[in-house]
Amino acid sequence: MKTFKEYNFFNDKIAQALEDIGFESPTPIQEKVISYLLKKQKKDLIALSQTGTGKTAAFGLPIIQKINLNLRFPQALILCPTRELCIQITRDLCRFSKYISLIKIIPLYGGINIENQIQSLRKKTHIIIGTPGRILDLIKRKKLSLYDIKYLILDEADEMLNMGFKEELDSIIEKLPKKRQSLLFSATMSKCMNEIAHTYLIEPVEEITTGKRNVGADDVKHIYYIVDKTNQKYSTLKKILDINPDIYGIIFCKTRKETKKIADYLIRDGYNADAIYGDLSQSQRDSVMNRFRKKYLQLLVATDVASRGIDVNDITHVINYNIPNESEIYVHRSGRTGRAGNRGISICIIHSKETSFLKGFENKIGKSFKRILVPSVKEICEKKLMHFVEKIKKTSVDDKSIMNKFLPKIQKKLEFLNKEELIKRFYWIEFNRFFTAYSSNSNDLNFQNLFYSKKIFGGNNKKKFFSKFFLNIGAKDNLTKLGLINLINQAANNSHINIGNIEILSKFSFFEVEKRYQKKILVGMNKINNNHSYGRPISIEIKN
Structure with missing residues (x-):
């Protein structure tokens, strides 16, 4: 991969700034757009590339290089x-542009005193970055001239x-x-x-695309959790956070009201969280983002609107x-x-009625989603304990x-305490609140009957689609619904298997799966017979 120095795109001052920042080689979108603009091409341009590939540098660097520092009025509007x-x-x-002392770059946006911005515009200005509302306000006040805009x-x-x-x-x-x-x-080329x-660009229009159009980033894994009821989403969210103790992430909500509510709940429950949404003042917004x-x-x-401009490279989830x-x-x-x-x-947390949306997402990103079961209390406890040990x-x-x-x-x-007693007490003090919270609300949150409803498999038709199995372990063997679902998925080699009714009794259990997986379940259960934690060999048979 060629470096910026090898391309020799920029003057010495910009090159030095890039070296200070640590920019060595251009990304694909940067290489194509910078080359295009610095060749003095006059055609309008559409550039498509995935989020996080450096679009700001792609247009910002050549614009800085092309600015005429002798002119007084702005030449570029972003x-x-x-x-x-x-x-x-x-x-x-x-x-x-840190080494170009004469260049003047001014941001213009709402939420702060407009008089200070007007004072800035009275001086020489080369590049303006702004939001539409504030830019138009300044134009109407005749405080902003756009007559010399070239870009x-x-x-x-x-x-x-x-x-x-x-x-x-x-x-x-x-x-x-x-x-x-x-x-x-843009990251995508939608109808919008x-x-x-066609409305704002002057024909002919050149288009530069890196990677595939309208697809997700290659380094992102897409997974989803299905909950039985909408009011179980928050409990599921907490379990996701607990099973990922090193998470550094963004949680997206649709509305400002829900964004604030979820953040308040998380803070109340001891999570290191805060919210960003439209009603925050600029100082509050800056404080949250800096932290x-x-x-x-x-x-x-965050809401989608508030999250625009979040430029952090190491977000994990x-x-x-x-x-x-x-x-x-x-x-x-x-x-x-x-x-x-x-x-x-x-990660998507969805209700069973929302699964159809995932197909549309899969078509857009060119990747498949994988369903993950909501983790059990036992799994979370083990994960948190081991994380604390590390x-x-x-x-x-x-x-x-x-x-x-x-x-x-x-x-x-x-x-007076030996090593074992000291460790036990140490962990009890550290995790007692966590254990108590989960033991009081340890219901299985996984939606099990995704395709098994009266509308589709009602009445006698159910037998046409599902096979019923008998399993010789039950509640006395510490088998739970979640544990049985895990066994079924393990036996089916994590296929997208549709599970029907589950009934766990004292010494044995019954469960249903689609008939097409009947043989796979029988073979798979026999394979994992010696690799489970339920104390005795598994015996499984089909019940007609």
Whole structure:
């Protein structure tokens, strides 16, 4: 892969800034767009690339290089949907141009004093990054001149339309000179984006695409959990968080109200979380985002609109607490993880009636979703305990700390305890609250009868589709519904098997699966006969 130096794209000042940042080689979208723009091409451009591939640098670096520092009025206008994205783009462009002392880059967005922005515009300005509402406000006040704009960049224009900014965009673009180059950047090419391209770009339009159109990132794994009732989503969310103790992620909700509610619940239950949504002031928003970027926050609960502009490369998980109605939005959400060479996981928590949405997502991203069972209390306890053990193993103690002054007294106080008793008490103190919370609410949250309803398999028709099995272990063997589902999935080699009724009695159990899996279950159960924890050999037979 060629480096920026080998391409020799930029002047010495930009090259030095890239070296300071640690940018060595351009991403595919950067290489194609920068080459195109620096060749002085005049055609308008659509650039499609997955989220997290460096689109800001793709348009920002060549624009900085092409700016005429002697002109007084702005030459480039970058429009974006949210304050957060506006701030992020400004921050990036300032880093790219840190050694160009004369360049002036100004962000213009709502939520802060407009008078300060007007004062900034009275000075020489080269690049403006702004949200449509504030830009139009300044134009109407005759405080912002767009007569010298040579470059218009629409970043995530589809989201601007979704947020209701069409009239503002129309009015702003009417004020721009006809001789300009317009650049449209997006992660996906939806119907909305096609409409934007035909409305705001001047023909002919060149298109640059890296990777496949409208697909998800290669380094993202897509999984889902099915819950029986909508009100079980929050309990399922907590179990997902508990089974992933090192999670650093974003939880997406549809509405501001639910975003705040879920964040409040998580904080109440002891999770390191906070929320970002439209009603926050700019100072509150900045505070939350700064804590999240610095990893003082482990979990960020957000709406789609508020999340625009979150540019963090090492997010491990994206959790769709509410799945979006459109596949393009899912692509944007899942693209927040698996960035910059890291691997990530995108999770959907869905009700059984929402499974049809997953097919649309699969078609859009070109990948399959895998169903994961909601973890059991036993699995979570084991995971958290082992995670805590690893933390202890990796902890380095400062022998000169004040703690050591008290160590002899502590040792004397605890000398009556042997090693085993000390460890037991230590863990009990650390995890008693957690154990108590789960033991009082340990119901199986997994939806079992996904395809088994009276509408589809009602009455006598049920026998045509399902086989009933007898299993010689039951409640006295510590078998639970979740444990039996795990056995069935293990026997079926984790196929997408549809499970019917489950009945666990004292010494034996009954369960149903689709008839087409009948042989697979019989063979699979025999294979795992010696690899389970239920105390006696499994015996299974079909009941007619």
